[in-house]
Amino acid sequence: MTRQHFLGLVTCATWAQVMPRLALASLIPQRMHEDQHFDVIIVGGSYSGLAAGMALGRAMRRVLIVDSGLPANRQTPYSHNFITQDGVPPHAIAAAARKQVERYTTVEFLSGTVTGAQHWARGFKVSVDTGAMFTAKKLVFATGIRDVLPAIPGFAESWGISVLHCPYCHGYEVRDEVMGVLGNGDKAFELVRLIANWTNELTLYTNGPSTLKDDQMAALRAHGIHVEEKEVVQLAHVKGQLNGIHLKDGDVHAIHALYAMPAFEQHCTLPQELGCAHSEEGYIQADAQQRTTVTGIYACGDNTTRLRTVANAVAMGTTAGMMLNKELVAEEF
Numbered sequence: 067m068t069r070q071h072f073l074g075l076v077t078c079a080t081w082a083q084v085m086p087r088l089a090l091a092s093l094i095p096q097r098m099h100e101d102q103h104f105d106v107i108i109v110g111g112s113y114s115g116l117a118a119g120m121a122l123g124r125a126m127r128r129v130l131i132v133d134s135g136l137p138a139n140r141q142t143p144y145s146h147n148f149i150t151q152d153g154v155p156p157h158a159i160a161a162a163a164r165k166q167v168e169r170y171t172t173v174e175f176l177s178g179t180v181t182g183a184q185h186w187a188r189g190f191k192v193s194v195d196t197g198a199m200f201t202a203k204k205l206v207f208a209t210g211i212r213d214v215l216p217a218i219p220g221f222a223e224s225w226g227i228s229v230l231h232c233p234y235c236h237g238y239e240v241r242d243e244v245m246g247v248l249g250n251g252d253k254a255f256e257l258v259r260l261i262a263n264w265t266n267e268l269t270l271y272t273n274g275p276s277t278l279k280d281d282q283m284a285a286l287r288a289h290g291i292h293v294e295e296k297e298v299v300q301l302a303h304v305k306g307q308l309n310g311i312h313l314k315d316g317d318v319h320a321i322h323a324l325y326a327m328p329a330f331e332q333h334c335t336l337p338q339e340l341g342c343a344h345s346e347e348g349y350i351q352a353d354a355q356q357r358t359t360v361t362g363i364y365a366c367g368d369n370t371t372r373l374r375t376v377a378n379a380v381a382m383g384t385t386a387g388m389m390l391n392k393e394l395v396a397e398e399f
Contacts, residue, residue, distance in 0.1 A: 114367030121387025123170025220301030
């Protein structure tokens with residue numbers, strides 16, 4: 067691989083709203099007070115960050131949400147498997163959530179990127195690329211992850227449209243179509259087993275020599291799933307909708323959707339710099355209350371789990387907000 071495609075957010079800002087940054091900045095009211103100290107600063111203002119902000123706003127906590135406005139799911143046309151919001155465009159869900167959180171007058175918003183954070187006697191100090199510095203008793207990182215996409219022409223352009231990561235989010239819409247899985251080894255085998263529930267026309271593209279075990283190959287053959295080991299050189303598409311997968315020897319396979327599990331990295335490195343432990347997979351470790359391993363720091367959303375859905379992000383954000391308020395109450399009462 068000679069290069070990598072990155073789809074994600076500007077450093078330390080989460081997949082907030084599917085809007086260009088300039089348009090988003092023009093919509094964000096800068097309601098900053100002279101007092102720059104907050105109960106909580108939330109880094110990232112997407113589904114999880116907004117949910118945490120709502121819970122804290124309803125608890126009458128003074129909150130600052132800092133967001134850059136460049137979401138990782140900005141190419142995804144529709145969100146699914148979120149009750150009451152099934153089939154709604156992601157930007158519409160985010161916009162409605164933002165409007166509702168804005169009703170809580172103790173919650174303030176800042177368009178920008180958090181560039182630094184450090185421990186402080188009364189909590190934490192946070193610096194933003196605008197040059198401003200704020201302090202808070204507690205921090206919430208709702209910063210998401212950055213997808214590191216393979217350097218296959220057409221992959222990045224189709225990511226989130228017909229190159230997919232989650233059958234629960236998008237599988238129903240492409241059911242019974244000709245599909246593929248791009249991957250190799252144990253993870254690819256598990257993904258193929260899952261995707262096979264949505265279609266009978268499925269091929270595993272290993273993009274090079276297979277590393278599957280003999281019993282895995284036998285299981286795939288028994289279910290009529292072909293394994294293609296030739297290198298993938300291009301994904302043909304029209305505005306992100308796949309119609310062919312080109313192989314190194316010149317073969318072209320018709321295809322409607324391709325599932326892949328690309329590598330990822332934390333969108334924001336500040337939690338690690340502050341001492342928050344990460345799992346072997348690279349996720350921020352958080353307990354059932356969304357507390358990290360560092361006192362006073364919470365994390366929620368895609369940066370903490372492989373369960374990458376809007377519904378899960380909202381649930382985690384709400385939990386973080388409620389549990390964080392409970393912690394503040396215990397400290398103050």
